[in-house]
Amino acid sequence: MGLFDDLDDDAPPPMNVVRSYLALAIQIGAPAYNQGDQRGCYEVYACVARYLLKTIRGDGAGAATQVLAEALERAALEVDVNEQAWIMRRAFDKLLNTTEDN
Numbered sequence: 001m002g003l004f005d006d007l008d009d010d011a012p013p014p015m016n017v018v019r020s021y022l023a024l025a026i027q028i029g030a031p032a033y034n035q036g037d038q039r040g041c042y043e044v045y046a047c048v049a050r051y052l053l054k055t056i057r058g059d060g061a062g063a064a065t066q067v068l069a070e071a072l073e074r075a076a077l078e079v080d081v082n083e084q085a086w087i088m089r090r091a092f093d094k095l096l097n098t099t100e101d102n
Contacts (some may be wrong), residue, residue, distance in 0.1 A: 014056060015098070018064050021048055022092045029085070038081045045088035046072060063098070067091050 025048035033041035050066040056064060071091030075084040 015064065015078060015095075016062055018052060018056060018061075019096055021052055021097075022096055025094060026089070030091075033085055038085050042075070042085040045085060045092065046075065048097055049088060049091070064095055067095055 012099045029041040029044040032038075032044065032071055049072055053068055053072075065066055068091060073086050078084050078087060
């Protein structure tokens with residue numbers, strides 16, 4: 001079951017929901033990072049990205065899923081947890097700054 005399986009006419013556009021999840025992940029992950037817990041930050045970001053990949057559907061989801069999947073793949077190849085967190089954060093920022101609403 002996906003986040004957008006039963007969208008009705010009043011449902012927000014899929015990218016608005018994605019942006020909400022990404023913003024929440026940053027609200028949790030960034031303070032962890034700033035307190036020295038880079039691993040915790042990365043894990044929050046990666047968990048939210050994996051969740052969204054499994055649940056987002058519909059128009060406009062393709063771009064988001066591509067960005068998130070590529071970031072997870074790149075982070076998995078990186079040994080430095082600091083860089084893993086930043087790979088995910090840059091992907092999140094890219095999606096948060098996009099103007100498409102579908």
